[in-house]
Amino acid sequence: MSxxxxxxxxxxxxxxxxxxxxxxxxxxxxxxxxxxxxxxGILYILYSIFFLLVxxxxxxxxxxxxxxxxxxxxxxxxxxxxxxxxxxxxxxxxGMPILFGFANYIVPLQIGARDMAFPRLNALxxxxxxxxxxxxxxxxxxxxxxxxxxxxxxxxxxxxxxLTARTFSPGNATDYWALALIVxxxxxxxxxxxxxxxxxxxxCRGMTLMRMPLFTWLYLVVSGLTLVxxxxxxxxxxxxxxxxxxxxxxxxxxxxxxxLVWVHFFWIFGHPEVYVLVLPAFAIANEIIPVFxxxxxxxxxxxxxxxxxxxxxxxxxxxxxxxxVGMTSVTNAFFVLSTMxxxxxxxxxxxxxxxxxxxxxxxxxxxxLFCLGFLYQFLIAGLxxxxxxxxxxxxxxxxxxxxxxxxxxxxxxxxxxxxxxxxYYWYPKATGRMMSERLGRWHFWLFVIGxxxxxxxxxxxxxxxxxxxxxxxxxxRGWNTLNMIISVGGFIQAIAxxxxxxxxxxxxxxxxxxxxxxxxxxxxxxTTSSPPPVxxxxxxxxxxxxxxxWDLKHPHDxxxxxxx
Amino acid sequence: xxxxTQVFPSASEREWKLPSRGRVGMLSLIIGxxxxxxxxxxAYIFYIGKSLxxxxxxxxxxxxxxxxICLLSSSFAIWRSEHAIEHGKMRAFVAWLATxxxxxxxxxxxxxxxWHKLIYRDGLTIRTNLFGTTFYSLxxxxxxxxxLGLSMLSVVLVLxxxxxxSESQSERFAVIALYWHFxxxxxxxxxxxxxxxxx
Numbered sequence: 001m002s003x004x005x006x007x008x009x010x011x012x013x014x015x016x017x018x019x020x021x022x023x024x025x026x027x028x029x030x031x032x033x034x035x036x037x038x039x040x041g042i043l044y045i046l047y048s049i050f051f052l053l054v055x056x057x058x059x060x061x062x063x064x065x066x067x068x069x070x071x072x073x074x075x076x077x078x079x080x081x082x083x084x085x086x087x088x089x090x091x092x093x094x095g096m097p098i099l100f101g102f103a104n105y106i107v108p109l110q111i112g113a114r115d116m117a118f119p120r121l122n123a124l125x126x127x128x129x130x131x132x133x134x135x136x137x138x139x140x141x142x143x144x145x146x147x148x149x150x151x152x153x154x155x156x157x158x159x160x161x162x163l164t165a166r167t168f169s170p171g172n173a174t175d176y177w178a179l180a181l182i183v184x185x186x187x188x189x190x191x192x193x194x195x196x197x198x199x200x201x202x203x204c205r206g207m208t209l210m211r212m213p214l215f216t217w218l219y220l221v222v223s224g225l226t227l228v229x230x231x232x233x234x235x236x237x238x239x240x241x242x243x244x245x246x247x248x249x250x251x252x253x254x255x256x257x258x259x260l261v262w263v264h265f266f267w268i269f270g271h272p273e274v275y276v277l278v279l280p281a282f283a284i285a286n287e288i289i290p291v292f293x294x295x296x297x298x299x300x301x302x303x304x305x306x307x308x309x310x311x312x313x314x315x316x317x318x319x320x321x322x323x324x325v326g327m328t329s330v331t332n333a334f335f336v337l338s339t340m341x342x343x344x345x346x347x348x349x350x351x352x353x354x355x356x357x358x359x360x361x362x363x364x365x366x367x368x369l370f371c372l373g374f375l376y377q378f379l380i381a382g383l384x385x386x387x388x389x390x391x392x393x394x395x396x397x398x399x400x401x402x403x404x405x406x407x408x409x410x411x412x413x414x415x416x417x418x419x420x421x422x423x424y425y426w427y428p429k430a431t432g433r434m435m436s437e438r439l440g441r442w443h444f445w446l447f448v449i450g451x452x453x454x455x456x457x458x459x460x461x462x463x464x465x466x467x468x469x470x471x472x473x474x475x476x477r478g479w480n481t482l483n484m485i486i487s488v489g490g491f492i493q494a495i496a497x498x499x500x501x502x503x504x505x506x507x508x509x510x511x512x513x514x515x516x517x518x519x520x521x522x523x524x525x526x527t528t529s530s531p532p533p534v535x536x537x538x539x540x541x542x543x544x545x546x547x548x549x550w551d552l553k554h555p556h557d558x559x560x561x562x563x564x
Numbered sequence: 565x566x567x568x569t570q571v572f573p574s575a576s577e578r579e580w581k582l583p584s585r586g587r588v589g590m591l592s593l594i595i596g597x598x599x600x601x602x603x604x605x606x607a608y609i610f611y612i613g614k615s616l617x618x619x620x621x622x623x624x625x626x627x628x629x630x631x632x633i634c635l636l637s638s639s640f641a642i643w644r645s646e647h648a649i650e651h652g653k654m655r656a657f658v659a660w661l662a663t664x665x666x667x668x669x670x671x672x673x674x675x676x677x678x679w680h681k682l683i684y685r686d687g688l689t690i691r692t693n694l695f696g697t698t699f700y701s702l703x704x705x706x707x708x709x710x711x712l713g714l715s716m717l718s719v720v721l722v723l724x725x726x727x728x729x730s731e732s733q734s735e736r737f738a739v740i741a742l743y744w745h746f747x748x749x750x751x752x753x754x755x756x757x758x759x760x761x762x763x
Binding site for chain 2: 197
């Protein structure tokens, strides 16, 4: 690290947010040219929260449209744009950036490093991701292109061929979609490379692999998975652009190409992507659950093994998204069984978390509440996942609201809950101030109630046969009441998110002083000040166990006497 | 608080060695790139013989023996230059590096001649048929990587000729060399798939 220059504008005053109106330009410049992992982490998270609000608003428009039958609030085409943009934004501009934001901020602190392995690559990755987001949203303005048709992309987030062919998607909307994902994909690849190099090459003395906090371990696994997950998507997008711009025939069924190949390539990316999103959520739960149960994590080596197991299994399950395209029985059976296999390592994790909580002295802070919500909801999501993994049942439920309910249970009930838990948990470290627990409880309870009203109900709607991606429906289908309930739940969640946003902003100015270690935690990030200085640690730490701060607080009963 | 982390009993004063971040980073990138190439290779294999019109690979493709020999032997040359810079033999380093670049250039010229023949004599472009689409994408993707590697090596060569590159940077050069070896390895796969299996 020593060969890197100090980043421009990195003054301790700026890091603490002390801005005088005279030098706001210098302050802004400091943030834009920064290569500091903490600032980049914060930029990632703020960027994602912004897009969370945008894509959340898109979801509300969708729900207003579906609240009553035969509604004309949105036209069919605008509706298609909104669900495409909602899905694409939530996965690529909210989920991945916020989780990599956490990694950026926390991983170097947890392993006692000064910064990431490649700080400038880190900044490049962030700005590529940010540019990808702008590119996607610029399509609202520039998507019409030379043909004067189209606006935002309306091909669905998985953009099945041949809908994406020039004939069916004229204009530039689909190109913006593909380019945005290629550009942000390069950013993601850079971040994954950076995290792996950081974890392997920047650990402080004594931090062997099996002494790393589980958060860091899971990010190592996730980054490895990202390397082989995001690049197939990039390859498929290249092929799509070759088809659209150079007249290629990859997905052109008229010239012998195959639309099915796109479906395979997309899900070869798309399924591991779910684990790219959910493993960081597990990582956050791995930190919070032990600290608020006042116990060391149960089964550390099993947790590591289960995570690595999930990584490998997740690469061989993609075609369970494709049971209805007509594969052979053998192929179907293979993907049914491989999908069921995911249940084993995931089950190990759930049992370990419960065993960690069992007999603990639980503190129900907001972060812990969100983790408990995650545990329950993720279990349900896993169970409906096993239902959908059974090919014959999937033929019945495929592309219905049951599937929508299942994956929102994973993405919202699992991942978003953990993201909120992580934000409440590390906010004091990043800002030096506590988020309000009172507002946080309002946020949690409204969100959990709204979540269940919306997504529990969706399961029933799916079983009653409502397909996804339809912009309206006839009043005699028996779906009216359930749709209204779902929309009401959506608005309750929106209120909860607004309370969170308010809490997030106001606590920065008026929150209680946090101190270095407000949660009485055990990992290295809590040994430095809040917010940490630019250099993170005045003296490079040295660790002898998985809970270095525990050893420090309990010199007569240190962990390293028990660990092998 | 941060200073107090010193109080850890540092009984084990044994050496704390970690892998070089450059190598780890490059290996990670190579894993990612392998997945990228895998998708293009799979698409190529899947579409073999599925073109509805000609020309077919058997009609127009010639095995690029000279280019392949040059590219594969460039791996040997860059290995020699790595060896030279580690031992501070800068003249040998420059000579072997220049050889590497030359061999890479011969490969690229070979590709250029091949493509020129395919386009102007055989009338095969990326939009002619599925073979054209998959061939130019896969070989083109690899050629792009060769060009990227050649640019990096050329920058090093210029710096070395200007005496701005020395033994102390052998680690950095090793990272570039790793990338170059990967590009060669990919060619073995592409060559097998395109010119041996696909013809």
